[in-house]
Amino acid sequence: MAETFKDLGVCDQLVEACENLGWKNPSKIQAEVIPHALHGKDLIGLAETGSGKTGAFALPILQALLESRQAFFACVLSPTRELAIQIADQFEALGSGFGIKSIVLVGGGEAAIMDQYIKLARWRPHIVVGTPGQLLYHLSNTKGFSLRTLKYLVLDEADSLLNDEFEKSIDEILKIVPRERRTYLFSATMTRKVKKLRRVCLRNPVKIEVADKYSTVDTLEQHFCFMPIMCKDCYLVYILEKKCGISSMVFTRTGNATRFIALMLRNLGLRAISISGKMAQPKRLEALNQFKAGECNILICTNVASRGLDIPSVDMVINYDIPSNPKDYIHRVGRTARAGRPGVAISLVTDENELRTFLEIENRLGMKFPELPFKKEKVLLLKERVDEAKKISRRTIKESEDKSKNRERDDVEDEDDMDEFLGVENGKSKKKMRK
């Protein structure tokens, strides 16, 4: 196997860019993928979380771009906004030294759309990274932006993008982009459903699997902990306090739970922050940046943060709620133990249902995880503090909900005053509009 990026055929400029990032040697997936990519092949790349898949597709695209520069040369699709931003950062880090421009097309309100609109029109970036919906929005609404000359299409987290949720938008995008292009699909968990893969119109793709279909990395220590649901928060706090100072991600099922748990932990003096799909984009980014910068060392999140996010400092992942399938488990726990580093994953199992799901996960991975030997009496010493913290969180949430209800009511009353002022007829039509 090739020892260096140069051996793989990577050009000197990009070898230097890799060195600047501290990438001395190619990772396994990079070593396998890059030569095929440089020979112009379509690719399906399957490798563990944190194994350098982004570099595996970014380097060949950048090399081709350096040979013939062109606006809107490549498009990378991602299922989440945060991942899209991260992929664009990687292209920038590797390519900005030679003037490669990339843009991120993700939702985030009118200001974001305007900013993207201006950049697309005036800047004409080489690399477009985005979520399918926002890319389609710009393809339909932004003058002068088209992917008619696109040379490379990448579906990162391809199995997620080929799911029902994105089916319509991906099909629309595939209709728009030229058939004469290179197509790359990458993920740590890939669909084997040929029908799904066929939709993407790959041409004699080379399939590179550096991992078994379902696997986690060797440097990840995995455990579970069984407890009655009533004590779950005490166990969470116990673990986080025991491992205080390290950086952790805690996964829950719902956005409401992320908010509640983050408040509870903060009331206990822990530096926690939450992120979920329910939050407005600027808040999501702000929370993520605070976590990345180490201002908060505990991120409470939903699956929105489970795929692709590369935050090297994450030491521990806690499944507060068990993920509903092995794939989600792999992506969640893959937020730690990245690029050869060590990491710990702990799953909190509270009832028979969760236990069944957890056993399924173990089966699919072909592993048995040890149970953490916590002394229940010791954990329950926390109960009073935790209950008090929960009470305060509930009150805080109720107060903020009441405040926003009052604000809404004030807005409606303001409109009613305006209706009165404008006359009944006008008022009626306004109310209709409001409905």
Ligand SMILES: Nc1ncnc2c1ncn2[C@@H]1O[C@H](COP(=O)(O)OP(=O)(O)OP(=O)(O)O)[C@@H](O)[C@H]1O
């Ligand atoms: N050749 C390399 N040498 C050292 N570090 C590398 C190399 N290639 C990539 N990395 C680093 O490894 C980390 C993980 O890379 P990346 O995010 O591309 O993983 P991934 O395989 O896409 O993971 P996931 O499946 O979770 O999306 C990043 O911090 C990246 O900078």
